Amino acid sequence: MMKINRNLLKTGALAAGLLVLTSTSIWAEKVIEITGNDQMKYDIVAFEVEAGQEVTIIFKNIGKLPKVAMAHNVVVLKRETDTMKFAQTGISSKDTDYIPPAMKDSVIAKTGLAGSGETVKVTFTAPSEPGDYPYVCTFPGHFFAGMKGLMTVKGS
Ligand SMILES: [Cu+2]
Structure with a gap:
C-alpha cells in the first residue's frame, strides 16, 4: 500500500513537471531526479539549469542499509562555499541534518535526509548568476567518499 502510494505521488510530480515544461517557455520548472546508494554515490553528478529558473530536485535513496547508518x-551551496570545510564542520551538527549552523547562509537549497527507499525533494529558484554551484551530501563522511556534484547555472 505504502509503496503504491509513493509511486503514484512520484508519477504525479513528474506529470506536473512535464505539464509545466510543455506549456511554458524557458522559465518552466526543471525537474532533476537523483538517486543515491549504499556506496555513497549519486547517479547524477552534474546538471544544468537556467538562471532564475524554478528547479525541483527529487532525491531517492535506493540503498538497503538502515537510515541510522546510511x-x-x-x-x-553558493559558488564560493568551502565545501570541504562545510562537510567537515557539519559532522557534529546532527540536529540540523549535519549542516553547520555557522555556515547555513551558504545553503541555496536542501532536502531532508532520506533513509533506505525514501524519497525527499526540494523546490527552489536557481541563482541569477551563471556559474558552477556545488551540491553535497552532508551525512558524515559521504562528501569525503565522493558524494558531491555540480549544478551549472547557464546565462540567458
Ligand atoms: Cu550520503
Whole structure:
C-alpha cells in the first residue's frame, strides 16, 4: 500500500513537471531526479539549469542499509562555499541534518535526509548568476567518499 502510494505521488510530480515544461517557455520548472546508494554515490553528478529558473530536485535513496547508518540528502551551496570545510564542520551538527549552523547562509537549497527507499525533494529558484554551484551530501563522511556534484547555472 505504502509503496503504491509513493509511486503514484512520484508519477504525479513528474506529470506536473512535464505539464509545466510543455506549456511554458524557458522559465518552466526543471525537474532533476537523483538517486543515491549504499556506496555513497549519486547517479547524477552534474546538471544544468537556467538562471532564475524554478528547479525541483527529487532525491531517492535506493540503498538497503538502515537510515541510522546510511542516509543521504542533497544540499546545494553558493559558488564560493568551502565545501570541504562545510562537510567537515557539519559532522557534529546532527540536529540540523549535519549542516553547520555557522555556515547555513551558504545553503541555496536542501532536502531532508532520506533513509533506505525514501524519497525527499526540494523546490527552489536557481541563482541569477551563471556559474558552477556545488551540491553535497552532508551525512558524515559521504562528501569525503565522493558524494558531491555540480549544478551549472547557464546565462540567458
Ligand atoms: Cu550520503
